[in-house]
Amino acid sequence: MKFTFSPSHQLHAPDEIIVRGTVVRNLESPARADALLAGLLAKGHRQVAPGEWERSWISAVHDLGYLDFLETAYARWQALPNASRLIHAHAFAHHSARVRPSSIQGQVGFYLAGGSSPIADGTWRAALGSAHAALEASRLVLEGEREAYALCRPPGHHAYADFGGGFCYLNNVAIAANHLARQLGRVAIIDIDTHHGNGTQSIFYRRADVHFVSVHGDPNVLFPFYAGYAHERGEGEGEGHNLNLPLPLKSEDPAWLAAIDQGMRSVLNYAPAAMLVSLGFDPFKGDPSSDLAVSTEGFRAAGERIGAYRGPVVLVQEGGYLVDKLGENLDAFLDGFMRVRNAAAH
Template sequence: MKFIHSPLHSLHDGGKELHRGELVPCYEMPARVDYILSAIARAGWVVEAPGDYDDALLERVHDADYIAFLRGAHEAWRAEGRDGFMLPGAFPARGMRRDRVPAGLHARLGYYAFDAGSPIVEGTWRAARASAHCALAAADAVLAGERGAYALCRPPGHHAGHAMFGGYCFLNNAALAAQRLRDGGLERVAVLDVDYHHGNGTQDIFWERDDVLCMSIHGDPDTEYPFYLGYADERGAGAGEGFNQNYPLPRGTDWAAYAATLDRVLERLAAYAPQALVVSLGVDVFEGDPISQFRLGSDDFPRLGQRIAALGLPTVLVQEGGYAVAEIGDNVAGVLSAFA
């Protein structure tokens, strides 16, 4: 099994987020990776750096103008005489136009963002690009014959859509991995998202496609972020009808209830008979997570890894959420150890 990570993740650091009406330090912080790396080292696994990939590959799932915005956003911010972190102050909500990309920097910032919780700092683009390279390298490892590969991605990615960022995510690492597997010759790929928060960006990217099955287990969007997507009646459109499947669960869900849903999801996933699997691995389903409301214990993460491994599929595991920083390493290692 391959373990892939880039130290450039630490370039995305600083700023604050607007969380449930309060401006607070970001829950998504570089220390998350430090704890995961420590757990990987204790397990005796060796971490490799990804190679470099052309930015054109990012446009396989993201809009080119959106990529150009991310690449130059903070430089444009500094050109206005500003420093520090960028957060949007307005969004094109109901009744406003979305068919035209505004020229001004502040307008474009709100146009491409869907929340005020994902600050852009000077190093965000380089960190997000390196994170995407980790996912692409993990997909390449699986295409080359590895049974499994783990991409320690930071920033995470599953909230980033075709042309939008939010939820700490700027480039959709899981979608890039799935697309890389497709471009490598696999006809059927599945994405399983087990993060507490619905992977709205992955859903957006594959909404009208029938070559990537997207399945997500997450907190009920009636009360949980990202709120406006993730309901069970969202099934895809056009050719993608039926290829998007959401399984929202209520606050307080414990392992017994979670496992019952997981087993049903994995049964349906196996029936699809994908040639490879991408897992959006969020461990914020942990009972001690500060921004999530499930009640899985640390002992439950190996059970999750065992069930994924039992599918017998070539698998790319992409790191997403998990904000109980002191426990994140052990919880991630619990999944990976059982899988490996």
């Protein structure tokens, strides 16, 4: 299988985030992508370098003011007296009064949600490379590949059109899905990260050409808290094209796979021309960010279920923070996924 990857991810390496008011080690580290890359190369998957993509494919999904903020924030922040080496917001815009201030201090709280999306010197360049990797994977399937994997870091599914959060700055899967929808018509996304893809949901909530399904831990007690509930079904033209399947904490393979089965039935009923997968390995039992309890064999079984879709597929990497297990879990997922896909092709 061909995969896309940008080494610019290494430019984004903030070592601290703020959780529950405490400065803690940032789990979203360059070591994550390095582990996944090593596993892919060891298994003989073929690496494709992403090309330079026009900004218009990113601005088709993201607000121009937000993109300008991401590109210029670090330099503007460093010009402040006593500026910290990482950007962390200390004031946040309430959803009912989102007036965009001109000051960098105000814009940090306007465009970033929470303490888990710090900005370092190389964050913008890394996020741009990650988005380009997703776009390149979409180009591969448009040019005839049956499947392609975008090894994206930083991840993206918590990024809204106009603000970032939860380690995410640009919504890689949404950028790729919008690109595919413009070329093919109807596409679907299934998100199996342990956390709800709230940014992806928001971007497509009123659209009928992108069908979104998310299987995740209960957002009432798990990040992102404010979206991901079963009653959220889309609005306007998008009504009925948003399916959330939240699970109780500590759910193991049977419950998780049953939800994926339900989500895939929804995808197949929609009959998309292509499917994208927000692929997170943080549902793994023991992952430091997760409250689900999925096994390595569970990921293999998930790959089999998702691989049953017969059209072109773009896999986009999201979370997964137990670095020592990332390669093993990716290999298990791809084994199940490719075995079913290859069997169907013969």
